[in-house]
Amino acid sequence: MPQLLIYLIQAVVLCLVVITGFAYLTWLERKLIARFQVRIGPNRAGPFGLLQPAADAVKAMFKEEYIPGHVDKFVYVLAPMLALAPALIVWAVIPIAKGVPAMGDVNIGFLWILAITGVESFGVILAGWSSNNNYSLLGALRSAAQMISYEIPLGLFLVSIAMLGGTFSLVELVETPRAPWEWIWIWIAFPFFFTSILAETNRSPFDLPETENELVAGFFTEYGGMKFSMFMMAEYINMITTSTVVSTLFFGGWQGPLADRYIWLGPVYLFIKVLALLFLFIWIRASISRPRFDQLMRFNWKFMIPAGLVYLTVSAVITVFLK
Amino acid sequence: MPLLNVSPVDRLYETLPNLDDISIPARAPQPDGETEDTQAIAAAFGARILAAGLQHDLPFVHVAPADLRDLVTWLRDGELAYTTLIDITAVDLSELPDPDPDVRFQTVYLLRSLARHKALFIVCPLPGGDDAEAPSLAGQFPGAIWPEREVMDLMGIRFADHPDPRRILMPAAWPNHPLRKDVPLGGEDVPFSLTWDHPEFDGLGDQILDPESLPPDLPPGMNRQNMILNMGPHHPSTHGVLRLVVELDGERVVNVDPDLGYLHSGFEKTGEHRRYKDFVYYTDRMDYLSAMNNNLGYVLAVEGMLDLEIPARAQAIRVIMSEMQRIASHLFWLSTHVLDISGNGMSLLMYATRERERILDLFEMVCGARLTTSYIRIGGVWKDLPEAFLGALSEFCDLFPGRIDEYRDLVKDSPIWRTRLEGIGLVGREDALAMGLTGPMLRGSGVDWDLRRDQPYSGYEQYEFDVPTSDRGDGFGRYEIRMEEMRQSVRIIRQALDRLPDGLYRSDDRKVNPPPRTELDTSMESLIHHFKLFTEGFKVPPGMYYHGIEASKGELGFFIYSDGSGKPYRLHVRGPSFNNLYAISGMSRGLMLSDIITNIGSIDIVLGEVDR
Numbered sequence: 001m002p003q004l005l006i007y008l009i010q011a012v013v014l015c016l017v018v019i020t021g022f023a024y025l026t027w028l029e030r031k032l033i034a035r036f037q038v039r040i041g042p043n044r045a046g047p048f049g050l051l052q053p054a055a056d057a058v059k060a061m062f063k064e065e066y067i068p069g070h071v072d073k074f075v076y077v078l079a080p081m082l083a084l085a086p087a088l089i090v091w092a093v094i095p096i097a098k099g100v101p102a103m104g105d106v107n108i109g110f111l112w113i114l115a116i117t118g119v120e121s122f123g124v125i126l127a128g129w130s131s132n133n134n135y136s137l138l139g140a141l142r143s144a145a146q147m148i149s150y151e152i153p154l155g156l157f158l159v160s161i162a163m164l165g166g167t168f169s170l171v172e173l174v175e176t177p178r179a180p181w182e183w184i185w186i187w188i189a190f191p192f193f194f195t196s197i198l199a200e201t202n203r204s205p206f207d208l209p210e211t212e213n214e215l216v217a218g219f220f221t222e223y224g225g226m227k228f229s230m231f232m233m234a235e236y237i238n239m240i241t242t243s244t245v246v247s248t249l250f251f252g253g254w255q256g257p258l259a260d261r262y263i264w265l266g267p268v269y270l271f272i273k274v275l276a277l278l279f280l281f282i283w284i285r286a287s288i289s290r291p292r293f294d295q296l297m298r299f300n301w302k303f304m305i306p307a308g309l310v311y312l313t314v315s316a317v318i319t320v321f322l323k
Numbered sequence: 324m325p326l327l328n329v330s331p332v333d334r335l336y337e338t339l340p341n342l343d344d345i346s347i348p349a350r351a352p353q354p355d356g357e358t359e360d361t362q363a364i365a366a367a368f369g370a371r372i373l374a375a376g377l378q379h380d381l382p383f384v385h386v387a388p389a390d391l392r393d394l395v396t397w398l399r400d401g402e403l404a405y406t407t408l409i410d411i412t413a414v415d416l417s418e419l420p421d422p423d424p425d426v427r428f429q430t431v432y433l434l435r436s437l438a439r440h441k442a443l444f445i446v447c448p449l450p451g452g453d454d455a456e457a458p459s460l461a462g463q464f465p466g467a468i469w470p471e472r473e474v475m476d477l478m479g480i481r482f483a484d485h486p487d488p489r490r491i492l493m494p495a496a497w498p499n500h501p502l503r504k505d506v507p508l509g510g511e512d513v514p515f516s517l518t519w520d521h522p523e524f525d526g527l528g529d530q531i532l533d534p535e536s537l538p539p540d541l542p543p544g545m546n547r548q549n550m551i552l553n554m555g556p557h558h559p560s561t562h563g564v565l566r567l568v569v570e571l572d573g574e575r576v577v578n579v580d581p582d583l584g585y586l587h588s589g590f591e592k593t594g595e596h597r598r599y600k601d602f603v604y605y606t607d608r609m610d611y612l613s614a615m616n617n618n619l620g621y622v623l624a625v626e627g628m629l630d631l632e633i634p635a636r637a638q639a640i641r642v643i644m645s646e647m648q649r650i651a652s653h654l655f656w657l658s659t660h661v662l663d664i665s666g667n668g669m670s671l672l673m674y675a676t677r678e679r680e681r682i683l684d685l686f687e688m689v690c691g692a693r694l695t696t697s698y699i700r701i702g703g704v705w706k707d708l709p710e711a712f713l714g715a716l717s718e719f720c721d722l723f724p725g726r727i728d729e730y731r732d733l734v735k736d737s738p739i740w741r742t743r744l745e746g747i748g749l750v751g752r753e754d755a756l757a758m759g760l761t762g763p764m765l766r767g768s769g770v771d772w773d774l775r776r777d778q779p780y781s782g783y784e785q786y787e788f789d790v791p792t793s794d795r796g797d798g799f800g801r802y803e804i805r806m807e808e809m810r811q812s813v814r815i816i817r818q819a820l821d822r823l824p825d826g827l828y829r830s831d832d833r834k835v836n837p838p839p840r841t842e843l844d845t846s847m848e849s850l851i852h853h854f855k856l857f858t859e860g861f862k863v864p865p866g867m868y869y870h871g872i873e874a875s876k877g878e879l880g881f882f883i884y885s886d887g888s889g890k891p892y893r894l895h896v897r898g899p900s901f902n903n904l905y906a907i908s909g910m911s912r913g914l915m916l917s918d919i920i921t922n923i924g925s926i927d928i929v930l931g932e933v934d935r
Contacts, residue, residue: 033669036670037669037670037672037673037674038673038674038677039673134550134551134552134553135552137550138550138552138571138574138916142574205665205739211917214560214916214917214919214920216558216559286669286670287670287733288665288737288739289661289664289665289734289737289739289740289743290664290665290739291739291742291743292742292743292915292917292918293574293915293916293917294574294915295739295742295743
């Protein structure tokens with residue numbers, strides 16, 4: 001029983017931290033995008049606009065919970081929750097310091113990530129379907145195709161890295177010592193992996209399910225108020241989560257100078273790495289054009305998946321003969 | 324500091340030619356004189372031509388409706404090579420003196436020969452009184468379909484064998500044809516409903532075309548329909564209130580049907596009730612992204628009817644303003660086009676807006692307004708350039724070409740940008756001519772035609788500039804053309820700045836332009852002119868006139884039928900966006916949904932001008 005209570009407290013604290021992270025990620029993105037676009041960004045609420053997320057949260061919460069008459073009510077309400085929950089659940093297995101996973105060390109951490117991110121697309125698809133709107137439906141169809149397709153290269157690269165590390169547990173993976181050449185080989189996969197992540201999280205330039213220029217707002221056209229905010233939360237928390245996963249897989253997670261000795265340094269290093277990756281997300285959003293949907297799919301099937309297969313094969317050879 | 328407003332003291336107060344000896348209202352006179360073309364037409368058609376000759380130096384041919392198609396086909400295919408139909412309009416003659424109860428309407432066609440730099444007007448009086456019928460030219464020129472629908476809608480003239488006889492601007496259930504003279508300006512009952520039972524809503528989301536893509540044998544009990552997507556009128560990328568009914572098979576476009584008229588403001592009807600000088604302010608609101616060009620097109624049409632001499636300085640100022648406006652309009656096109664196509668457009672939108680702001684600041688400097696400038700007036704411009712303007716403008720000219728490179732670097736070599744544009748929205752050369760496309764749309768299909776160079780107005784013949792063309796016919800070609808046009812505009816502005824002549828900034832013809840305020844205190848004659856101008860305006864000799872200019876989106880033309888009074892009897896605007904938008908269906912069929920957005924941006928429409 002006390003163990004359960006500890007888990008509960010851990011979960012609540014983790015959710016609070018991640019949701020605060022989401023709030024300030026929106027602030028960071030608005031500030032950064034504004035600087036990229038010769039603007040200033042939010043600067044009214046609090047110093048440097050730092051209270052803007054709080055103002056937005058209050059606004060979203062006090063908006064009327066309006067449900068349009070033509071939607072499938074149950075699924076319509078369920079969808080934002082389905083989108084948000086997996087983004088938070090993935091966090092459970094991520095190591096934040098030496099030997100300390102966020103929730104618990106499971107020996108199938110990789111599979112956990114793959115399985116949970118697979119569920120994410122349900123929220124989007126159901127949102128589009130239940131909205132009973134052509135734009136939403138098109139957005140959902142795009143999303144379904146895109147997320148499922150890009151899960152394949154994502155999985156291929158994940159498996160390769162797990163194979164190289166010889167473990168399915170993220171906690172152990174971070175602590176596995178690696179030779180320098182091995183790091184280089186892993187970093188070769190980073191651009192591919194990051195591209196898949198962009199598509200998987202529906203981030204620009206792969207934000208085709210919600211392209212405002214074609215589909216108004218894509219799958220969440222009919223959503224407003226808190227339910228809309230939940231989709232936004234899901235998107236941004238996904239960004240944080242995937243950045244954490246990427247830094248765990250490619251950049252040693254919590255590792256850094258002296259992190260072995262002072263455990264509290266682990267989360268600090270992780271935070272810095274995650275911040276750098278988030279900056280990359282935002283930078284890409286400000287500077288790369290969006291492809292057309294069929295071009296996106298062609299890119300996946302004709303380039304990403306073959307590249308993933310080649311990488312997997314070579315990794316297997318390396319694992320067998322060189323390690 | 325010298326008073327900028329003062330004009331020479333020894334002025335000649337001449338009256339406008341031939342205006343004192345006509346009765347008002349008057350019909351447009353029959354054309355007289357002849358040109359090579361009217362001679363050739365008269366020789367070929369003989370007695371079938373009702374009249375041919377010149378009016379206000381423009382060639383007019385009057386022909387009966389039965390002979391219209393023969394004549395147009397002969398003109399198009401024969402030696403005269405009038406390959407493009409630029410405009411169709413109609414005049415309701417019922418309020419002119421000596422009305423003929425049988426011939427209430429006449430249609431007016433403007434054909435243009437791009438190879439020979441000639442324009443020809445065909446006037447076709449329609450028998451049948453209120454229920455007139457004209458032959459449709461859709462078989463000869465596909466570009467006639469929309470202008471004919473417009474005439475049909477607003478004037479109530481039927482077109483025989485028209486492929487698509489629906490109303491285009493007004494709602495289907497509208498009770499009258501607003502441009503007819505017996506329809507009052509405002510005050511009529513407006514049929515409008517918010518209930519879904521209203522017949523207006525019956526057609527929403529209908530199949531607009533037989534779905535050819537339907538698989539022939541479906542299993543029993545299965546039924547597949549293509550999706551109908553209503554894009555607009557409220558949609559982020561339709562540049563205003565355009566509604567596109569899109570039929571989709573998956574994401575593939577089966578057909579597109581534009582629904583216009585959501586921004587129809589009846590400018591033409593309004594213009595018939597405003598004195599000539601008072602309509603300048605309305606032209607701003609048509610293509611609200613290039614107000615200066617609209618001003619210029621309108622005042623050139625009126626000045627052409629008046630045979631008014633414009634001082635050289637005013638002409639140079641007009642060229643500067645027009646080119647600045649072209650840059651501003653193209654910047655807005657670039658930013659929204661990139662925004663529509665790609666997510667990173669917001670960055671380019673902000674960069675381009677930064678430069679557009681500078682242009683708008685310069686406009687503000689000369690006339691106090693940024694968007695609806697009304698700066699170019701009949702007879703010249705409103706006020707002379709302020710002293711700080713020239714320095715600020717040449718500073719902008721130094722800065723801007725580098726900024727164009729910056730935009731280009733942001734998009735041009737990006738493989739994503741190229742794949743989004745290359746081969747998308749193809750318009751062939753012949754199609755472009757037949758559809759009456761103008762501006763970058765026409766040049767993007769490999770037709771080397773620019774009114775500024777080929778039929779110069781406002782002193783454009785003095786400037787040296789290139790007309791970029793592209794044989795690609797796709798969105799990328801049009802993108803390159805508009806980028807190059809911005810550079811050429813800077814070039815023209817530089818030349819105009821270098822040799823900006825001194826002198827009057829507006830005509831000192833007191834019959835058209837009011838005298839300066841300082842003169843009113845000392846000169847009785849000035850006071851009278853002032854009073855007459857502001858109470859009844861100036862009168863324009865009777866006749867028909869058309870003037871087209873190369874606006875940023877294509878040929879912007881104003882057709883005026885004057886009855887000799889102070890107001891136009893009929894004012895028609897040929898908006899380039901309207902004719903160019905017709906191409907959207909053909910450009911988009913068979914492509915993906917995203918490409919429709921690309922094509923809208925590539926055509927560069929402004930709905931204020933499409934709907935007018």
